[in-house]
Structure formats: structure tokens, C-alpha cells
Amino acid sequence: AKVTKLIVDIASNGKEAVDMLAKLGPVFDVILMDLRMPVMDGLEATLYIKETLQLDTPIMALTAEHTEESREVCMAHGM
Secondary structure (H helix, E strand, O other): OOOOOOOOOOOOOHHHHHHHHHHHOOOOOOEEEEOOOOOOOHHHHHHHHHHHOOOOOOEEEEOOOOOHHHHHHHHHOOO
């Protein structure tokens, strides 16, 4: 059996996530992004990560919403 080590960093809001990524750079294999966060929401944070920081780390949306519209919005934002 292969043993995998998982390291997790947590940001309390989108701004904190963006600041963490701006400081650390492309060190994460994947980003789990909640859509509804205070200060900066997940969509705004994702756009900033993709466009301003120009990171290509995969970002997976986390949300309780399950509509086709929500899925399309997430996909349009690079999630």
C-alpha cells in the first residue's frame, strides 16, 4: 500500500486565501474554494488567483448550491 502525506492550509476568507497564494506561490496541488466567504467570495478570489497571480493550480468549488446556473458560473470563473 502506498502512503500519501497530505498537508492542508486553511484560509478563513477569500482575501486571506489570495494573500497566502501571493506569498507562497504555486505550492499547492489543488485549491478547495468555498463560494460563500466573507471579505472576498470564492468567485472573486478565483478570478484574482487565475488572472492577477496567474496561477494554474486547479480550483474546485465547494458550495451547497446545486443548480445548473451555479455550475456554469463556477466553470466560467475557471473552477
